[in-house]
Amino acid sequence: MSATRPDSQQPATSATQRRSPDPTRRNAATRRAILDAALDLIVASGFEMLTVEAIARRAGVGKQTIYRWWPSKGAVLLEAFLEHRVEERTETPLLGPLNRGDFAADVRRVLRGTVRAFANTSWEAPYRALTIAIQEDPQLGAEARERLIRPSLDDVRAWLATAQEHGDVRADIDLDVAVELLVGPVFHRWLLRTGPLSDEYADAVTDAVVHALHT
Amino acid sequence: MSATRPDSQQPATSATQRRSPDPTRRNAATRRAILDAALDLIVASGFEMLTVEAIARRAGVGKQTIYRWWPSKGAVLLEAFLEHRVEERTETPLLGPLNRGDFAADVRRVLRGTVRAFANTSWEAPYRALTIAIQEDPQLGAEARERLIRPSLDDVRAWLATAQEHGDVRADIDLDVAVELLVGPVFHRWLLRTGPLSDEYADAVTDAVVHALHT
Amino acid sequence: MSATRPDSQQPATSATQRRSPDPTRRNAATRRAILDAALDLIVASGFEMLTVEAIARRAGVGKQTIYRWWPSKGAVLLEAFLEHRVEERTETPLLGPLNRGDFAADVRRVLRGTVRAFANTSWEAPYRALTIAIQEDPQLGAEARERLIRPSLDDVRAWLATAQEHGDVRADIDLDVAVELLVGPVFHRWLLRTGPLSDEYADAVTDAVVHALHT
Amino acid sequence: MSATRPDSQQPATSATQRRSPDPTRRNAATRRAILDAALDLIVASGFEMLTVEAIARRAGVGKQTIYRWWPSKGAVLLEAFLEHRVEERTETPLLGPLNRGDFAADVRRVLRGTVRAFANTSWEAPYRALTIAIQEDPQLGAEARERLIRPSLDDVRAWLATAQEHGDVRADIDLDVAVELLVGPVFHRWLLRTGPLSDEYADAVTDAVVHALHT
DNA sequence: TATTAATCGAGACGGTACGTCTTGTCTTATC
DNA sequence: GATAAGACAAGACGTACCGTCTCGATTAATA
CATH class of the missing domain: 1.10.357.10 (Tetracycline Repressor, domain 2)
Incomplete structure (x- = not known):
């Protein structure tokens, strides 16, 4: 990762093979806001009113920040469950x-x-x-x-x-x-x-x- | 924008309650083609590559013809099951x-x-x-x-x-x-x-x- | 962009080679609205505040409608000149x-x-x-x-x-x-x-x- | 969202009037690299493939370093001309x-x-x-x-x-x-x-x- | 020489626009 | 007079850059 050639001929970085971001620099508050926004929207607006744009809007976050850390809105949801955000919010x-x-x-x-x-x-x-x-x-x-x-x-x-x-x-x-x-x-x-x-x-x-x- | 006549003579039909078409005039072959196209696409192209546009294209049918008879692509699917098209095609x-x-x-x-x-x-x-x-x-x-x-x-x-x-x-x-x-x-x-x-x-x-x- | 072909064998229609639309079915009022919106925006909002999205918004038009008929915002501009929309508006x-x-x-x-x-x-x-x-x-x-x-x-x-x-x-x-x-x-x-x-x-x-x- | 302190001690600088950096501490090699990168990119990649991010990447430089010294990519270009970097490179x-x-x-x-x-x-x-x-x-x-x-x-x-x-x-x-x-x-x-x-x-x-x- | 303060590379972030896609409605030309 | 073909408004998709903002790690000027 480190000694990358900053200029020309790298082969266009195929879609799935993009350089993964540095987790240590991640903004924890932003992450939390995204998970919460996603859960809020699902509970409030029904089943698949859920949109990456809507999550970003509600979380006050750029779309790219979501795409940087999760491949899809479903993955955001999964992480909310893995982080026990859902149980914490529902006490169930x-x-x-x-x-x-x-x-x-x-x-x-x-x-x-x-x-x-x-x-x-x-x-x-x-x-x-x-x-x-x-x-x-x-x-x-x-x-x-x-x-x-x-x-x-x-x-x-x-x-x-x-x-x-x-x-x-x-x-x-x-x-x-x-x-x-x-x-x-x-x-x-x-x-x-x-x-x-x-x-x-x-x-x-x-x-x-x-x-x-x-x- | 365009010269739309908002005062057309449709008789007090609420937005969702659009005047339903005459079933007797329905083209049976077209109906069959739509159901088959939908099933073909699902089996071939995975889960939700299924699109009303794709069904219409594959069935050689106008999109409007689908919307005239079914409220959604899911309804097409349901009808395919109700008509036993799925069993007939799979012998299962x-x-x-x-x-x-x-x-x-x-x-x-x-x-x-x-x-x-x-x-x-x-x-x-x-x-x-x-x-x-x-x-x-x-x-x-x-x-x-x-x-x-x-x-x-x-x-x-x-x-x-x-x-x-x-x-x-x-x-x-x-x-x-x-x-x-x-x-x-x-x-x-x-x-x-x-x-x-x-x-x-x-x-x-x-x-x-x-x-x-x-x- | 993504090479997902919903159905069968059409050869992926390369970016530039897309099936051109039928000019006879074009909505003349929409076309006029787009040209005018583009000119309005340029005159009002300065040099390159001009955006396809802004044109669409101001013209009350979908973005796709613009992209269907013009390859770029510059082409819209060119057409406005060719149609003498600019002179008509400025009497110059x-x-x-x-x-x-x-x-x-x-x-x-x-x-x-x-x-x-x-x-x-x-x-x-x-x-x-x-x-x-x-x-x-x-x-x-x-x-x-x-x-x-x-x-x-x-x-x-x-x-x-x-x-x-x-x-x-x-x-x-x-x-x-x-x-x-x-x-x-x-x-x-x-x-x-x-x-x-x-x-x-x-x-x-x-x-x-x-x-x-x-x- | 993030824990920004809005009450920092910046001394009454208006939004655009940010405290200008100290020119004596400027890295001359970096400056040179940025001007050259900009010119390289323009000559190689056509008209407005030119991007602050691309310049930074090619020059092996952080984006901030560019924004610290120039207000825009056009200003970089202007400086390249004022420094006679263009003539030196083209012998014209x-x-x-x-x-x-x-x-x-x-x-x-x-x-x-x-x-x-x-x-x-x-x-x-x-x-x-x-x-x-x-x-x-x-x-x-x-x-x-x-x-x-x-x-x-x-x-x-x-x-x-x-x-x-x-x-x-x-x-x-x-x-x-x-x-x-x-x-x-x-x-x-x-x-x-x-x-x-x-x-x-x-x-x-x-x-x-x-x-x-x-x- | 040690301390201090700035620049530096890197890149995450909130945004905006891109150009494409699909939805569901509306229009047209054809048969 | 119904239908295929497809134009249309709307809006989400996932990507690219913008300009700002941290972060250590140098690095240069001062103590």
Whole structure:
């Protein structure tokens, strides 16, 4: 990077291969403003009123500053989740603290937490936007999976593994499937809006899942 | 600017409530060409390279003809599903014929069919596009739910109701939850691409779900 | 810019080779509005406050409409001159009607006309802008030379040729040089602002030029 | 947004009147590099590929260093001319040494020199760029006139004054007009590219001008 | 010689305009 | 009298420069 030839014949720096900026010189306040602006806009103005120009305008920031640090508006959104900006703003932990003892009660607590997050506009609006962005941009999808979704699911999986050791979950079940059994129904209902996301619903799912996993 | 006559004789139609065209005069071949063009483009060019202009160009049709009959490109997509154009083109029935006898075998058949549909590009690409479109356009979402998603889920639900009468499904379970237990895991894995969509996976889910529903 | 072809095999339409639009479908009022907006902006807001976006804004027109018909803002300017929009707006003919009889009087009339045009803001501002644009864009320069400058100079040349036949101009002088002798001094003083553009100045130049051309 | 302190102790300097830097501490090599970079870029990359950023890049210099010492890129250009950097690099004296004796021969020498300078790319490219810059920036125009153009024209004027004393130039002619008669035609042809800039052309103009000025 | 203060290279920043793209409406010429 | 073709106003896209603003790291003049 350092001893670059400042003048002529460098080969036009292909679009994706642009010299990456120096993170140490980054303005933290600006970064914060951009993440907040993006979240504000999603929550306020609906699904895809979200625009890089609108973010820049609301954050009082040049467009280039956004493009300098993020490849797309979806990446801004992802970072907002990774930085826990969304939870901080909504006070809605996706999954409550994972306890132990009564397995069924733990499942219920987890599912109620999940359902409440999905029912909370200021959390679900950004998450829905991110989910859309993931579909439209495979690159972003890969990163979101690796840094946000997988770790989140792995937490659940680790908890279920412990439960399995304790004999609360059948030994012959694939834990990945178990995780999806837990998360899938709520996710499906949320994304397609095929029914209400209430505590009663969470409890009904709890019942079925505990049955499914029980020894 | 131009010599527009603002006082035309349109009879008090509100902005969105534009005088709908006469369906009897509709050109069936054109309609077919538009649906096919849309599906072709989605399957070929990825997620949201889909453009009204591109559809019109490929179908050899004026843009206005599309806007005359559909409110958005998502609606075109929905209609393609409702007309069974997607299945006809892919020979991938979403759910195999619902039989009876061995309940576990039926579940396995249903889930393998679902998984195969989700794994088939020429089916999953349009469905993914429609799923995105639904998120971005609540109006379209409502219509898709009513005319496509709900009926599809209701088929499953009816089948499960019969199974319940036969004693293959616990009486104390909410059938809507049962449907989601069946569909949710696969849907979640497909949409977020968190794992492979194989027959083995379908069978693993079958195992868990049969467990969950069993008396 | 991005080489995304939504559909099939058209060969990417290189930047300059774009399909030219159909002139018969052009909106004449829009065209007029664009030319006027451009002239207004130049006269009002100085030299190169002129922007395609500003023209579009003031004309109440989409940017694309400008780019559809002109390759650059300079081309808009050129067309305004070719359409005689500038003269119509300023009532300042560059060269007065070419008479005959007293040659010196004709020269004086021509030079006074020229000087007055160059001294008239609402004519000289667009012309100066065009002159700049010509320097920055050789392509535009070629077109301006062929369609605006050369014809204009050729008018003068034709008049001098007649004078030459009448014996008012030496036979051994190159008429192109004669034209430049007439126009060059005024042009130089105007462009570099090295002195006042008054009738007295025009008369002084007249004196010298008549001397130079005299038999 | 950022933590700027608006109450800094800058001593009442108006916006434009920023505290000028200390010339004694200036890095001469850097200055030289900037002037050369600007000239290189103009000659190489055409008319207004010239950018402050490009100059800084090529000179291996921070943008601020340029803005510290010059108000605009045009000012850099002007200084390159005032420092005789252009002539040094092109070995093309604008006006040959003004001799005496045969007046017509002197005029011919002057005009041939002028024409050759205007025909020499590495001289005319910067000069054209400067001429453009002058049009766009009245402030720069004033300075260029005072420090570059006027002195240059005054040299010619002084020479003509001597010739007038010697009886080679009519007494009743305005010397400013005489200077423009000499320079205007070439300037006009050069700027608008309306014809070739050859020695023959210079001689033809010489002929006409000597006629015009002759007693 | 050590201290101080400025310039220097580098480049992030808020802006503005670029030239392109797509949207949804409106217009025209053709069949 | 409907339709393909496409012009149109609007506005977002992602890029390039503008001119200002930090940041260390020299570097030159003063103490």
